[in-house]
Amino acid sequence: MARDAGGRVSLCSACQVPSHTQFASPDLVERIVYGELDRAADPAWAESGAVTLDDYARWCGHLCGLTCLRMALGPSAPSLFELRDGALKYGAYTEDADGTIHGLVYAPFAEYVRDVHGVNATVHRHLTVAEITALLDEGRSVMVSVHYEIRRPNRPSPGRGGHLVLVTGRSADGGLHLHNPSGIDAGTRMADMSLSDFEPFFAGRGVSLR
Structure with missing residues (x-):
């Protein structure tokens, strides 16, 4: 992460983007996401910045977007739950009376990112794969909505978003280089995908960051 003369964050292809998962123990992601292990059994939960285990277990499955932000902000980024607390203040997540969590809501999220982290965040409610590559060429990173099974791209996509x-960034063959907060191993947490393999998982919306 670099900063310009005004102290604002600059996200560029030359910056080293770290790999983070939305679950505190990367080696347990596969067991957690496929139901073999309860989130509350994650031994590293406190490293997320959550104050209590219950808070961690209830929220970690909803924080893929903030994990993307944390990666984009670089090595000096706040903890995941510090970002959660900040995003809540802007209404980027909502909760029903029964405790059901909804979000990430793009518009207030983008406002939060601009106001608090000094990053230019633009909501793209309609986005094509070609437009993603154009945004990358402008020096932007792009948070995109995909089906979570993109972590197993050798299987047909069950849906989008x-x-x-x-x-x-772009991969060497012109595809996309992506960081997946729920990747189940090193190869799916930082993955290169061709545009044709990526497209069936893609919901056509996202948020670009610069």
Whole structure:
């Protein structure tokens, strides 16, 4: 992460983007996301910045978007739950009376990112794969809505949307380089995908960051 003369964050292809998962123990992600292990059994939960285990277990499955932001902000980024607390103040997540969590809501999220972190965040309610590559060429990173099964791209996509990944650049063959907050191993947490393999998972919306 670099800063300009005004102290604002600059996100560029030359910056080293770290890999983070929305679950505190990367080696347990596969067991957690496929139901073999309860989130509350994550031994590293406190490293997320959550104050209590119950808070961690209830929220970690909803924080893919903030994990993308945390990666984009670089090594000096706040903890995941510090970002959660900040985003809540802007209404980027909502909760029903029964405790059901909804979000990430793009517009207040973008406002939060601009106001608090000094990053230019633009909401794209209609976005094509070609437009993603154009945004990358402008030096932007792009949080995109995809189906969570993008972590198993060798299988047919079951749908589109519901999960956020961070696209940080182009792969050597002209595809996309992405960081997946719920990747189940090193190769799916930082992955290169061809445009044709990516498209069936993509919901056509996202938020670009610069």
